[in-house]
Amino acid sequence: MPVAALPDLDALERELTAGIAGAADEPALEAIRVAALGKKGSVSELLKSLGGMSPEERKSAGPAINGLRDRLNEALGARRTELKSAALARRLETERVDVTLPVRETPTETGRLHPISQVIDELTAIFADMGFAVAEGPDIEDDFHNFTALNFPEGHPAREMHDTFYLPTREDGSRLVLRTHTSPVQVRTMMSKKPPIRVICPGRTYRSDSDQTHTPMFHQVEGLVIDKGATLGHLKWILEEFCKAFFEVDNVKMRFRPSFFPFTEPSMEVDIQCDRSRPGEIRFGEGTDWLEILGCGMVHPNVLRKCGLDPDEYQGFAWGMGIDRIAMLKYGMPDLRAFFEADVRWLSHYGFRPLDFPTLAGGLSS
Numbered sequence: 001m002p003v004a005a006l007p008d009l010d011a012l013e014r015e016l017t018a019g020i021a022g023a024a025d026e027p028a029l030e031a032i033r034v035a036a037l038g039k040k041g042s043v044s045e046l047l048k049s050l051g052g053m054s055p056e057e058r059k060s061a062g063p064a065i066n067g068l069r070d071r072l073n074e075a076l077g078a079r080r081t082e083l084k085s086a087a088l089a090r091r092l093e094t095e096r097v098d099v100t101l102p103v104r105e106t107p108t109e110t111g112r113l114h115p116i117s118q119v120i121d122e123l124t125a126i127f128a129d130m131g132f133a134v135a136e137g138p139d140i141e142d143d144f145h146n147f148t149a150l151n152f153p154e155g156h157p158a159r160e161m162h163d164t165f166y167l168p169t170r171e172d173g174s175r176l177v178l179r180t181h182t183s184p185v186q187v188r189t190m191m192s193k194k195p196p197i198r199v200i201c202p203g204r205t206y207r208s209d210s211d212q213t214h215t216p217m218f219h220q221v222e223g224l225v226i227d228k229g230a231t232l233g234h235l236k237w238i239l240e241e242f243c244k245a246f247f248e249v250d251n252v253k254m255r256f257r258p259s260f261f262p263f264t265e266p267s268m269e270v271d272i273q274c275d276r277s278r279p280g281e282i283r284f285g286e287g288t289d290w291l292e293i294l295g296c297g298m299v300h301p302n303v304l305r306k307c308g309l310d311p312d313e314y315q316g317f318a319w320g321m322g323i324d325r326i327a328m329l330k331y332g333m334p335d336l337r338a339f340f341e342a343d344v345r346w347l348s349h350y351g352f353r354p355l356d357f358p359t360l361a362g363g364l365s366s
Contacts, residue, residue: 012042013068020075026083033076043069112351116219116339119327120202122358123221126245127200130238132223135199137185139206140167140176145184149306150263165206165216178206183263186224186318190307195314197226202323215336219323226299226309226316232266235296235317243272243293247330249285256296264297264318282329291329294321 016036023029036043046065050058124134137145165178185201202221209216225234236256243252253273261267275287282291296319301311324336331350333339338346 007046009064009068013071016043016072017075020072020079023079023083026080029076029079029083036072037069037076043072108354111354112347113354114339114347115327115331115333115350115352116323118352118358119323119330120219120221122246123200123202123323125358126242127223129245130198130241132198132200135185135189135201135224136203137179137182137188137201139179139204141179141184142176143174145187146177146179146181149187149303150183151300151302151306152262163208165208180207181205181320182220182222183318183320186222187303187307189224190226190304190309195226195228195309195316197224197316199224215324215340217340218336220320221323222318222320224299224316224318226304226314228314230316232298232317235298235319239270239294239296239319243284246326247272247284252285255290259295259297261295261297263300263303265300267295267297270294270296270319280334281332284329293326293329294319296320 016032019032020029023032033041035041038044043065047069050062050065053061128134164180167176167178169175182201182203182205185203186199189197189199189201200221200223203219204217205220206217207214223238225238236254240252240254243254244250255271256268257271259267259269269292271290271292272284273287274285274289274291275283276289276291277287296317299316299318304311304314304316324339327333327339328336333350
C-alpha cells in the first residue's frame with residue numbers, strides 16, 4: 001500500500017482516542033481495543049501493510065503507524081486505570097465498614113471445650129504428677145476381659161441383658177459386649193506389662209440405664225497400682241491428694257466404708273466431706289455432710305491369677321469413679337443428660353476455652 005493510500009492517521013487517532021475516553025466500563029474499553037489493535041483491527045491492518053511498501057515508504061509510514069499504536073496503548077492503559085479506580089470507589093461506598101461494631105472473636109475464642117474433655121485433662125494432669133500413665137482399650141469387649149477375668153461369676157446380675165448391651169451372637173455362640181466399665185483396660189494392662197504398674201484408665205462405658213443422673217453411655221476413670229509392696233495406706237494417700245487437687249481445696253476429710261466388688265477384696269466405698277447447706281451448691285473440704293464419690297479396694301487374688309500374676313508375689317489396689325459425676329459435682333451441673341444434647345448454649349455456659357490447658361501449677365480450672 002503506497003503512502004498516499006494510507007488513511008488519515010490523525011483523524012483515525014482522534015476517533016479512537018475519543019472512543020477510549022468515552023468508554024463507560026472495561027468491557028466497552030476492551031471492544032475498542034480489539035477493533036483497533038486486535039488481530040483484524042484497523043491499526044493492525046495498517047501495520048500489516050508495511051510489508052508491501054518500498055523501503056522509502058516504510059521509512060516514513062512505519063514510525064507514524066507504530067507511534068499511533070503506542071499512543072493508543074497508552075490511552076487504553078490510562079483509561080483502564082481510571083475505570084478500575086472508579087469501580088473500587090463505588091464498591092467501597094457500598095461496602096462501607098461500620099468501625100463502631102465490635103470485632104468478631106476468633107474461633108479459638110468462640111469455641112468451647114466440653115466439660116468432660118476438660119475434666120479428663122484435669123485428671124490426667126493430677127495423676128501424671130503422681131507418676132501414673134494413661135492406658136486405653138477397646139469399647140467393644142469379650143466376656144473374658146469384661147467379666148471372667150474380673151471375677152464375675154456366671155449368673156451375676158451385671159451379665160444380664162437388662163444391665164448390659166450385647167452384640168449379636170457370633171458363630172461360636174459367644175457374644176461381644178459394650179464394656180460396662182473401664183476395668184477391662186486394667187486386665188489388658190496387667191496381661192501385657194510387668195509390674196510395677198501405675199496407670200489410670202479413662203474412657204466411655206455403657207449400661208442400660210437412663211435418668212437425670214444416669215445415661216446409657218457415660219465416662220469412667222479407673223486407677224490401678226500393682227507392685228510388691230502396695231497397700232491400702234498408699235491408696236488412701238493417692239485418693240486424698242487427688243480430691244484436694246481436683247476440687248481445689250487445701251484439706252479434705254474422707255471416710256472408707258466396707259463394700260463388695262467382685263474384683264477387689266477388701267472393697268470400700270469412699271465418701272468425701274462437704275457442705276450442702278446452700279441450695280444447689282456443694283462445698284468440699286468443709287461442713288458436716290458426706291457424699292459418696294468412688295469405689296476402691298485391693299485387687300482380688302483371682303484377678304491377679306487370671307492376668308498371669310502371682311498373688312503371693314504381687315498385690316495392688318484399684319479405684320473407679322464416674323467422670324460425668326465428678327464434673328457435675330465440681331462445676332454445679334444439675335442434669336447429666338445435658339452433657340450429651342449438643343446444645344451450643346449449654347456448652348458456651350459450661351464449656352472451657354480450648355487453649356487453657358489445666359496444670360497443677362497454673363490452676364486446673366482457671
